[in-house]
Amino acid sequence: MNRFSVSIPTGRFDLELCASSGQVFRWQRLDDGTWLGVDGDHWYRVLLPPTDTPVRTRDSLKYVAKEKGPGGEEIFEVESNASREDFESLFRLDLDAEEVEAEIVRRAPELEPYMGTLAGLRLMEPSDPVEIFFAFLCTPNNNIRRITQMVRKLAAYGLVMDTVQGNELHRFPEAEVIAAIPEQELRSAGFGYRGRTIPSLANQLIERGGRAWLESLKSAPYEDAHRELKAMKGIGPKLADCIALFALHHTEAVPVDTHIWQALCRLYFPEWKDKAPTDQRYETAAAHFRSKLGDLSAWAHQYLFYDNVLNWRTRN
DNA sequence: TAGGGACCTGCC
DNA sequence: GCAGGTCCCT
Numbered sequence: 001m002n003r004f005s006v007s008i009p010t011g012r013f014d015l016e017l018c019a020s021s022g023q024v025f026r027w028q029r030l031d032d033g034t035w036l037g038v039d040g041d042h043w044y045r046v047l048l049p050p051t052d053t054p055v056r057t058r059d060s061l062k063y064v065a066k067e068k069g070p071g072g073e074e075i076f077e078v079e080s081n082a083s084r085e086d087f088e089s090l091f092r093l094d095l096d097a098e099e100v101e102a103e104i105v106r107r108a109p110e111l112e113p114y115m116g117t118l119a120g121l122r123l124m125e126p127s128d129p130v131e132i133f134f135a136f137l138c139t140p141n142n143n144i145r146r147i148t149q150m151v152r153k154l155a156a157y158g159l160v161m162d163t164v165q166g167n168e169l170h171r172f173p174e175a176e177v178i179a180a181i182p183e184q185e186l187r188s189a190g191f192g193y194r195g196r197t198i199p200s201l202a203n204q205l206i207e208r209g210g211r212a213w214l215e216s217l218k219s220a221p222y223e224d225a226h227r228e229l230k231a232m233k234g235i236g237p238k239l240a241d242c243i244a245l246f247a248l249h250h251t252e253a254v255p256v257d258t259h260i261w262q263a264l265c266r267l268y269f270p271e272w273k274d275k276a277p278t279d280q281r282y283e284t285a286a287a288h289f290r291s292k293l294g295d296l297s298a299w300a301h302q303y304l305f306y307d308n309v310l311n312w313r314t315r316n
Numbered sequence: 317t318a319g320g321g322a323c324c325t326g327c328c
Numbered sequence: 329g330c331a332g333g334t335c336c337c338t
Binding site: 022140 | 330331332333334335
């Protein structure tokens with residue numbers, strides 16, 4: 001096991017925010033206040049820097065803005081089976097979040113109101129495309145709480161790679177393992193109709209070449225990757241974008257879900273406010289956002305998304 | 317091509 | 329009624 005500490009300028013990295021914002025689903029807060037997460041072959045147990053701001057809970061959809069410190073650094077103490085470089089890669093700590101946010105506002109000034117209140121939220125770069133592929137198959141027509149539970153149940157089909165603070169941490173299973181799970185077993189576990197679609201997608205993934213095929217789409221143009229994913233039965237434009245983004249790291253992807261659709265209508269397409277995002281409208285809206293933000297589309301999208309998740313009940 | 321219903325489950 | 333939708337059918 002490795003121990004290392006990571007020092008970041010105050011307000012540039014909020015691990016709790018990143019881990020709760022629907023990008024990854026394998027993090028949990030332990031009783032001792034540390035955060036424990038799995039990413040591919042790696043696990044991390046993180047002691048967050050001390051803070052005097054109220055603890056945010058997912059139960060109350062209240063978000064308390066973090067005070068921006070007067071310069072200074074925050075220290076994250078990490079235990080892990082991986083290296084500091086792996087940790088920094090997962091959270092893209094090589095990027096200066098403040099500079100990214102400033103560039104987003106330069107490209108799209110209308111997004112400025114969404115930037116400040118989510119300081120420390122970062123676009124993540126998970127390491128295992130297969131794990132992310134299946135995690136996002138749990139997301140349609142679902143909520144983050146239940147998605148997290150479902151991903152945990154799928155992960156339990158994988159081998160135990162370590163036990164940390166009494167928690168057995170599983171390597172996420174390969175597609176072959178998921179494909180072999182009987183539909184009824186998943187339905188009994190609370191997966192609903194996804195008990196059928198998830199093993200089906202596992203088979204479709206295997207037919208195309210499994211992990212290697214998914215990896216190959218990383219170096220394909222975004223448009224090609226998106227089209228290939230969308231061709232699978234059970235994957236529509238939104239899931240294809242989520243997988244292109246979080247599994248394959250295509251940062252020009254703009255997953256247009258119910259939240260982003262509301263935001264894009266509010267900002268750019270008021271005439272579509274009460275319309276459904278058809279394939280045409282989806283493509284038009286996403287392309288518009290992409291034309292403004294370019295390679296920062298996904299980073300900006302993450303702010304828009306989570307702001308809307310936290311505030312949609314009180315927005316008109 | 318757009319609109320509408322069905323689909324599992326759980327929480328507001 | 330709605331949650332990080334998609335499929336199927338008019």
